[in-house]
Amino acid sequence: MGRSPAPPNRNRNENNDEMKKGAWTSEEDQQLINYIQKHGHGSWRSLPKLAGLKRCGKSCRLRWTNYLRPDIKRGEFSQEEENVILHLHSIIGNKWSTIAARLPGRTDNEIKNYWNTHMKKKLLERGIDPMTHRPRTDLFSCLPQLVALANIRELLEHNQLAQNLQYLNLFLQGNTGLSTLLNRTNSIPQIQEENPNLMNEFPLEVGQESEEISQLVLVGNSNHVTQPLHDDQEVSIMNLQTSNYDHDIVGHGYGQSRFTSVNSSSSSSSATWTPIPPLMDTVITNNSGALESSTTVSYGGNTGGDGGGSSYEWPEYLFEDSFLDQNLREMC
């Protein structure tokens, strides 16, 4: 028993000049299929010679396992398969073969390709880091929000408008997106009437230094606040893409969090932020009823629209308070 003697150089194929590369022809495929059906693949190294193929054993193995195997499943990935990939990837990362083992008929190569070309892109569009499965925290992804905050702060410094400060609080509290802020036209008294606890939760007083704006510490997300801004109130936003998104957040995990403000004489700006919103329209809703254990994120355009949108189910933990809280703290 034991292995056969090694070839002269394992890293160099002795028949390199005759070895064929590139796409497989249907004749080669048939040759490989016929041989394996008759004899099994046995030693991949010796298979090409025995099968009369001018390919290396490795190439034959890949061709068989990724394409010719009879149990290969072809076609679009189902929603369920996507969920499995997403879930497993969030746990084990780029272990494609392990993920493939949980998806009968799918190969590691196919899953890897699907991840890199479809799912990775979807996650990035959702503002989620595909490697960590957490909201992106890199500077680039935060840039629109940072610019917006800087502009708002500058406005407040120039005008010293207490109202604007309150609106900023509302905006941050609501995590509803800049476009919502821009569209508000109601008055502060009305906002206070509809949100009686607001002033208790936001101890900022009229006339306080704008520095405190940068000292806001986010504890979590909050209720969706939809009070519009006065028509004559204008906030400079500098062509932000963020004006395209509005979060409509419904359901568990949201609605109980709040902001607190921290009084500090520190000169360093430490404004913190909500989970980074996606760079395109996003609607987050719960699937009521049948899918209580999962949360669906619909994306890609208007709901009920042109079919360009699709639905996506995300790991439940992405929407749990503990998860959100942890990520928010990491952003601080």
Added chain:
DNA sequence: AACGGGACCAACCGCTCTCAT
């Protein structure tokens, strides 16, 4: 119709792992 750029995916490359000697 021609062209360019992006998306997709099969295949390759190089490294690591497993296991027999």
Added chain:
DNA sequence: CATGAGAGCGGTTGGTCCCGT
């Protein structure tokens, strides 16, 4: 235990197709 062959894995490449201009 050390060595090395064979197999497996994950990252990358390159060819093809599609779509917009």
